[in-house]
Amino acid sequence: MELTEIADIEIDTLLDAIRRRYDYDFSNYARSSLKRRINGLLVKEKLDMPYQLIPRILYDEEVFNRFLSELSVTVTEMYREPEFFLNLVESIFPVLNTYQYFKIWHAGCATGEEAYSLAVLLKEAGLLNRAKIYATDYNNKSIDIAKQGIYSAENIEQSSKGYLKAGGKQRFSDHYSVHYEAIQFDDELKNAITFAYHNLVKDGVFGEMNLIICRNVFIYFDKDLQNHVLNLFNESAISKGFLCLGNKETIRFSILKDKFMTLSESNSIYRKKQ
Amino acid sequence: MRNPAAEIHCIVIGVSAGGFEALNLLITQLPEKFNYPIAIVQHRSADNDGYLTQHLNINSQINVKDVVDKEPICPGIVYIAPADYHLLIERGAYFSLSRDDKVNYSRPSIDVLFESAADVYRQACLGIILTGKNADGAMGLAKVTATGGTAIVEDPETAKESAMPNAAINKVPSATVLELSDIGRYLMSLQQSEK
Numbered sequence: 001m002e003l004t005e006i007a008d009i010e011i012d013t014l015l016d017a018i019r020r021r022y023d024y025d026f027s028n029y030a031r032s033s034l035k036r037r038i039n040g041l042l043v044k045e046k047l048d049m050p051y052q053l054i055p056r057i058l059y060d061e062e063v064f065n066r067f068l069s070e071l072s073v074t075v076t077e078m079y080r081e082p083e084f085f086l087n088l089v090e091s092i093f094p095v096l097n098t099y100q101y102f103k104i105w106h107a108g109c110a111t112g113e114e115a116y117s118l119a120v121l122l123k124e125a126g127l128l129n130r131a132k133i134y135a136t137d138y139n140n141k142s143i144d145i146a147k148q149g150i151y152s153a154e155n156i157e158q159s160s161k162g163y164l165k166a167g168g169k170q171r172f173s174d175h176y177s178v179h180y181e182a183i184q185f186d187d188e189l190k191n192a193i194t195f196a197y198h199n200l201v202k203d204g205v206f207g208e209m210n211l212i213i214c215r216n217v218f219i220y221f222d223k224d225l226q227n228h229v230l231n232l233f234n235e236s237a238i239s240k241g242f243l244c245l246g247n248k249e250t251i252r253f254s255i256l257k258d259k260f261m262t263l264s265e266s267n268s269i270y271r272k273k274q
Numbered sequence: 275m276r277n278p279a280a281e282i283h284c285i286v287i288g289v290s291a292g293g294f295e296a297l298n299l300l301i302t303q304l305p306e307k308f309n310y311p312i313a314i315v316q317h318r319s320a321d322n323d324g325y326l327t328q329h330l331n332i333n334s335q336i337n338v339k340d341v342v343d344k345e346p347i348c349p350g351i352v353y354i355a356p357a358d359y360h361l362l363i364e365r366g367a368y369f370s371l372s373r374d375d376k377v378n379y380s381r382p383s384i385d386v387l388f389e390s391a392a393d394v395y396r397q398a399c400l401g402i403i404l405t406g407k408n409a410d411g412a413m414g415l416a417k418v419t420a421t422g423g424t425a426i427v428e429d430p431e432t433a434k435e436s437a438m439p440n441a442a443i444n445k446v447p448s449a450t451v452l453e454l455s456d457i458g459r460y461l462m463s464l465q466q467s468e469k
Contacts (some may be wrong), residue, residue: 004393004421030370032362032390037374219343219371222364226344248356248371249343 010050011035017054022064024138025201026071028225034071041070065141072139076110076216077155078117079162081247084215084267085121089167091263092211092242093125101130102210105236107200108217109135112146112193117166118213119189124169128192134206136198146195149185156183200229206236216246223253230256234272243270282424282464283398284347284363285310286391288384288414290317290406292434294326297404298333300458301352306335309465310400311347313363313391315355315384317406322357330354343371355382362390378410388414397422402457403449404428406438412445425449426457 011034012027019025026034038050045063047053056063079085096102106115115135122128137143156172163172176183198206200217212233218226233243234256243251243260245268251257260270289296293316301312316326324340330352331338338352345353347367355361359371360382377383384403388411391399401418403411405428419425427449430436443449452460 002396002421004396030362030364030372032364032393033360033370033372033374035393036362036372036386036389216373219359219373222370223344223368246343248341248359252342253344253346253368 007035007050011038014038014050014054014057017058018064018067021058023202024068024199028201028222028228029071030220030222033220037071041067044070068139069141072110072137072142076113077162078113078151078159079166080114081215081267082162082165084244084247084269085117085162085166087264087267087269088118088244089121089125091269093122093127095242096127096131096210097125099130099210101132103208104131104133104211104213105206105209106133106135107198107206107212107214107233109137109142109146109195110139111142111151112149112195113151114213114215115146115193115195116149116185116189117163119185119192120163120172120175121166121168122192123175123189128188131192133193135193135195136206137195138197138199138201140197143195143197146193147190149190150179150182153178153181153183200232201225205232208238209236209241210238211242211244212237213244215244216249218245218249227254227256230254230259234259237272239272239274241272243272244268245270281398282310282400284391284395285312285400285402285461286363286388286418287312287314287402287404288388288406288411288438289314289404290380290384290408290410290435290438292405293317294329295434296428296454297326297330299454300404300461301330301336301338302334303458304334304336304352304461305465306337306350308336308350308461311349312352313341313347313355313361313369313387314352315361315382315387315411317380317382317384317408317410318357320358320381324357327354341369341371343369345369355387357382360386362386363394364390365394378408380408380410384411385414389417392417392421392423395423399423400426402426402428403439403442404454404457405433405435407435408438409441411438412441415442415449416445419446419448426460427451428457429453 160172263269427442430439
């Protein structure tokens with residue numbers, strides 16, 4: 001047997017241990033990037049081989065928490081890929097405007113930057129008071145950060161540029177207050193978003209959504225898990241509800257592709273058929 | 275160099291500064307029905323609009339495209355890593371993307387592609403490092419040879435930028451060093467020797 005095959009057994013065994021001990025199932029994560037993240041944790045824990053993680057994770061919950069952070073932390077910023085947000089404002093907001101009340105599910109929100117980006121645009125469109133935004137993630141630490149609505153001011157210039165490209169009508173700074181090196185989003189925005197724990201791998205339907213946004217989460221899943229989650233989204237969306245994935249994510253290779261029509265290929269915006 | 279044409283299932287190419295001209299020379303001469311998939315990491319800025327891909331696709335017989343997540347890997351297509359995403363190869367002949375931290379200050383990173391390609395294709399992997407100003411790809415190329423694959427590096431003497439080829443040769447002294455035009459001839463010879 002070749003060494004890389006033996007390494008695969010190690011990873012399988014590690015994931016099985018995590019699933020049975022902590023009820024987190026990573027077996028259907030895209031394996032190549034999962035391996036890289038596990039290797040990243042090995043370096044931080046000063047270990048050489050994945051099997052050495054097994055006893056540490058089984059007996060020390062803190063090591064597992066670090067594993068979870070290593071796997072769930074995503075690079076996220078405000079108005080990343082602003083053309084997507086512009087598309088949202090121009091094509092989907094007018095449809096949402098026809099509802100007296102509507103629900104948005106932002107799945108895999110990480111530390112919340114995109115949820116606030118969205119809330120700002122809804123507010124400027126006069127839609128925020130009719131919106132109920134649920135933003136979920138499987139990392140409680142990330143959710144705690146998101147609930148605060150406080151972010152480093154370091155990248156604010158970049159965010160402001162993104163905001164304008166995304167169709168922002170005022171000044172981005174109208175929506176937050178500055179405290180030393182940090183910005184804090186207005187309470188009105190914070191109160192419109194419910195941040196909650198939800199694990200796409202094992203948790204159920206999040207019902208009756210007009211719009212589901214899940215960006216740059218699918219890239220970390222294998223095709224089976226993508227199908228599972230797409231099914232979850234299909235069942236959670238209302239008839240003619242919208243689904244938005246990351247710009248390089250697509251439903252084209254999924255067995256559920258016929259459940260949705262494509263509104264924008266380049267921005268990965270779909271609409272449930274019925 | 276072995277002549278493992280029948281054994282090669284995937285070709286991975288890493289290139290940085292000077293890559294536009296190098297890829298232009300290499301890819302535009304490939305036939306439409308090339309027998310192998312080619313995956314390329316060309317370092318580019320995060321807001322790159324994909325001009326390279328469009329340019330190559332228009333000027334080549336072979337189909338050239340930016341990868342989308344979970345895209346199947348098919349022979350006769352040149353796949354380019356999209357700006358600001360790592361490109362990885364998964365078991366079962368498809369790609370995945372990731373937004374993980376930069377590797378060697380790069381996203382996409384050549385090491386990330388090469389290491390995953392070596393892992394999946396092992397001795398059936400051909401890795402090629404072309405012109406560039408940094409050391410990305412050297413570790414990845416070492417992994418390709420460690421798992422039994424084939425390594426080719428553009429001759430630093432004639433490459434537009436020599437740093438990346440030199441770093442790769444230092445890390446993988448057994449790599450075959452060829453001028454760009456000879457790398458092109460080698461790729462064409464793979465096509466012919468398979469029949």
